[in-house]
Amino acid sequence: MAAKTDSVASLRRLGWLDPxxxxxxxxxxxxxxxxxLIQVRFGTFPMSFATAWAAVSDPAVWLRPNVLATLLxxxxxxxxxxFTTAYDLAKPTLIVWSIRLPRVLVAMLVGLSLALSGAxxxxxxxxxxxxxxxxxxxxxxxxxxxxxxxxxxxxxxxxPVTAAVGGTLAFLVVYAIAWxxxxxxxxxxxxxxxxxxxxxxxxxxxxxxxxxxxxxxQAVAWTTGSLTGVDWEQVRMLLPWVVLVVLPGTALGARQxxxxxxxxxxxxxxxxxxxRTRFLLSGIGIVAAAASVAVAGIVGFVGLIVPHMVRTVxxxxxxxxxxxxxxxxxxxxxxxxxxxxxxxxxxFGSPTQLPVGIVxxxxxxxxxxxxxxxxxxxxxx
Amino acid sequence: MGPTPDSERTxxxxxxxxxxxxxxxxxxxxxxxxxxxxxxxDDLTVGYATTDEPVVTCDHVVLPxxxxxxxxxxxxxxxxxxxxxLAGQLEPWTGSVRFDGDDVYEMGAKSLAxxxxxxxxxxxxxxxxxxxxxxxxxxYPHRGFLETLSESDHDAVDRALAVTGIEQLRETELGxxxxxxxxxxxxxxxxxxxxxxxxxxxxxxxxDLRHQLGVLDAVRELNRDHEVTVGVVLHDIAQxxxxxxxxxxxxxxxxxxxGPPEDVVTEELLAEVFGVAATVRExxxxxxxxxxx
Numbered sequence: 001m002a003a004k005t006d007s008v009a010s011l012r013r014l015g016w017l018d019p020x021x022x023x024x025x026x027x028x029x030x031x032x033x034x035x036x037l038i039q040v041r042f043g044t045f046p047m048s049f050a051t052a053w054a055a056v057s058d059p060a061v062w063l064r065p066n067v068l069a070t071l072l073x074x075x076x077x078x079x080x081x082x083f084t085t086a087y088d089l090a091k092p093t094l095i096v097w098s099i100r101l102p103r104v105l106v107a108m109l110v111g112l113s114l115a116l117s118g119a120x121x122x123x124x125x126x127x128x129x130x131x132x133x134x135x136x137x138x139x140x141x142x143x144x145x146x147x148x149x150x151x152x153x154x155x156x157x158x159x160p161v162t163a164a165v166g167g168t169l170a171f172l173v174v175y176a177i178a179w180x181x182x183x184x185x186x187x188x189x190x191x192x193x194x195x196x197x198x199x200x201x202x203x204x205x206x207x208x209x210x211x212x213x214x215x216x217x218q219a220v221a222w223t224t225g226s227l228t229g230v231d232w233e234q235v236r237m238l239l240p241w242v243v244l245v246v247l248p249g250t251a252l253g254a255r256q257x258x259x260x261x262x263x264x265x266x267x268x269x270x271x272x273x274x275x276r277t278r279f280l281l282s283g284i285g286i287v288a289a290a291a292s293v294a295v296a297g298i299v300g301f302v303g304l305i306v307p308h309m310v311r312t313v314x315x316x317x318x319x320x321x322x323x324x325x326x327x328x329x330x331x332x333x334x335x336x337x338x339x340x341x342x343x344x345x346x347x348f349g350s351p352t353q354l355p356v357g358i359v360x361x362x363x364x365x366x367x368x369x370x371x372x373x374x375x376x377x378x379x380x381x
Numbered sequence: 382m383g384p385t386p387d388s389e390r391t392x393x394x395x396x397x398x399x400x401x402x403x404x405x406x407x408x409x410x411x412x413x414x415x416x417x418x419x420x421x422x423d424d425l426t427v428g429y430a431t432t433d434e435p436v437v438t439c440d441h442v443v444l445p446x447x448x449x450x451x452x453x454x455x456x457x458x459x460x461x462x463x464x465x466x467l468a469g470q471l472e473p474w475t476g477s478v479r480f481d482g483d484d485v486y487e488m489g490a491k492s493l494a495x496x497x498x499x500x501x502x503x504x505x506x507x508x509x510x511x512x513x514x515x516x517x518x519x520x521y522p523h524r525g526f527l528e529t530l531s532e533s534d535h536d537a538v539d540r541a542l543a544v545t546g547i548e549q550l551r552e553t554e555l556g557x558x559x560x561x562x563x564x565x566x567x568x569x570x571x572x573x574x575x576x577x578x579x580x581x582x583x584x585x586x587x588x589d590l591r592h593q594l595g596v597l598d599a600v601r602e603l604n605r606d607h608e609v610t611v612g613v614v615l616h617d618i619a620q621x622x623x624x625x626x627x628x629x630x631x632x633x634x635x636x637x638x639x640g641p642p643e644d645v646v647t648e649e650l651l652a653e654v655f656g657v658a659a660t661v662r663e664x665x666x667x668x669x670x671x672x673x674x
Contacts, residue, residue, distance in 0.1 A: 126505075180430065181430040182430075252526065252527070255521075258518065259518055259521055261505065261507050262504055262505055262506070262507070262515075262518060263501070263503060263504040263505040265470065265501040265502075265503055265504060266501050266504035266505070268470055268490070269468065269470060269494065269498065269499040269500075269501055269571075270494055270518060270519070270521040270522055270574070271489075271490045271491035271492075271493065271494030271495070271521060271522035272490065272521065273490050315509040316507050316509045316510065317509075317510070317514065381507070
């Protein structure tokens with residue numbers, strides 16, 4: 001009898017995990033794996049798909065904790081923990097694990113962060129056209145990047161930090177501007193537009209002071225979002241934020257986001273402290289966005305279209321929406337980055353790599369055109 | 382509390398309203414033993430951050446326990462503002478609102494929401510939400526940060542759906558419901574809070590007549606059968622007179638009169654407060670004629 005009630009209770013609890021959501025996640029995982037495999041197969045060192053797969057699943061890595069620890073934690077930390085950091089791996093395995101795979105992992109983490117961040121901001125601003133960058137993060141980070149490159153080139157190793165700090169500061173300014181005895185979704189969005197406009201002008205102005213083409217190119221790569229040259233170091237930089245802040249934060253925030261969707265006054269009448277909740281949720285969204293900006297620059301459109309796409313499939317319930325985003329975000333960025341890295345080399349045989357942000361932008365535009373044609377109304381959530 | 386000349390009515394001070402409140406309380410003792418005040422507002426001035434002048438000034442307002450009180454008045458008379466202040470959602474500039482003796486603005490937001498529910502006018506109903514999912518949000522103040530829904534939460538949801546008579550719509554998405562059904566679902570959400578006091582801000586606006594009556598019937602049944610104290614803002618004074626035990630008539634942000642409908646609804650009130658020439662018949666039943674200049 002007790003067992004029966006238990007199973008009824010657990011059924012009720014997991015009732016939201018329906019075939020649509022599970023199927024959607026499975027498709028996303030399949031896409032991620034497929035694109036990831038293509039990504040690790042191609043490169044200057046040629047290998048077949050079979051070799052690539054064998055290298056990814058090489059037991060010489062998976063079964064040896066010291067190898068995994070050295071890759072994941074870095075040599076310094078791993079040897080400090082008592083792991084031997086010297087090891088031998090087959091050449092394909094070495095290339096895949098030390099050069100090509102980290103890029104796929106960073107792409108996944110960036111996709112995850114941006115998609116969750118976008119879902120949070122769309123709920124907080126009650127606007128499905130909002131993105132992680134709507135509250136000033138992208139313009140703040142962009143300005144910080146340019147300032148660092150142009151005015152303080154000595155600090156360019158700290159670029160990830162300055163980008164994240166710039167984004168966060170801009171967000172705080174947006175919040176301060178929007179505050180008048182409280183905020184509202186509309187005021188937040190407007191303040192974001194105001195701050196964004198000013199900071200973007202300053203950015204453009206700074207381009208005139210950039211000394212050489214190299215600096216400008218570096219700045220463009222950062223402000224459009226690029227995963228070229230990312231390494232395990234970027235995985236180490238991003239992973240703690242994702243695991244310790246973004247994932248638990250969104251898991252806890254799902255119900256609050258659902259209640260916020262009922263409207264501020266209803267949420268407040270239900271006993272929610274709306275301002276505090278909204279600020280904390282925005283904070284989680286900012287951490288997610290800033291962390292991804294720190295490793296990849298400003299990858300546009302991911303945080304805008306992923307929550308949107310997921311919503312059309314699984315609905316507005318944030319438990320389902322956030323789970324869907326956590327799978328679809330990585331899929332989109334891994335696929336886009338595969339295209340960004342391999343399109344020119346494979347099709348034209350030229351070594352040029354595109355910034356991934358250009359590809360996501362090229363996907364995002366037409367997607368919204370399609371939506372605009374298909375849907376009667378777009379905007380308010 | 383018989384008919385009084387116009388001049389006397391308009392010049393009456395707040396003290397008289399208070400006296401009248403006490404009188405009305407006495408009048409109901411014959412039918413109902415519980416006449417304690419569930420919600421009391423004293424010396425209130427209420428306004429918004431954007432207004433220089435207060436929107437509502439009210440020396441004393443009472444929602445008696447177990448009764449249904451309607452706030453009536455023309456557009457802009459401050460009835461919704463007063464309700465928000467009483468609900469603990471709009472802190473008055475001066476004065477206090479007490480629930481069962483406790484200042485509502487000093488109670489925690491969640492503990493207040495466990496005793497007092499407010500159906501707001503401008504709430505959103507996301508179309509893809511099912512009725513049951515919406516009603517479950519009513520358990521928000523009862524749940525801890527990490528708690529999942531308990532059996533008692535599910536029971537409260539089931540009861541709320543049963544009382545409002547929308548059990549059969551449990552799995553239906555809000556987007557495919559009529560306005561009246563949506564409003565019943567929102568009322569069910571406030572009932573899932575299991576409040577002692579339920580405040581409703583114009584629950585019948587934008588509904589057709591049939592659904593207006595359906596919603597008001599449901600609210601009155603709650604009040605009668607489930608002993609929920611009700612405070613409701615209505616702009617239709619005829620409906621307010623039919624359904625409520627007490628009326629509070631507001632004019633320009635101050636209570637003009639207070640009491641049972643048969644005492645409050647008079648021809649001069651309709652003229653003075655609503656600016657309407659009307660005949661009031663037994664019941665009270667209102668036959669409006671024309672707007673006054």
